[in-house]
Amino acid sequence: MLEITVEDDGPGIASFQNLFVPFFTTKPQGSGIGLVLCRQIAENHGGTLSLENREAPHSGCRARLRLPR
DSSP: OOOEEEEOSSOOOOEEEEEEEETOOTOOOOOOOHHHHHHHHHHTTTOOEEEEOOTTTTSEEEEEEEOOO
């Protein structure tokens, strides 16, 4: 597997409940299809897309994309 990890040092994800719900958005101009579409593309290629908060003492979020080679 090829794994790409992106981390930030922001506040992290407050709620995972609607993270991958199609058309759910908290942004005024958002469509709510970005994460859902990305995960679907990854899965259609035999991979995964996951998001999680980083562990203390670090703040922020970690996005991990895994795809077969």
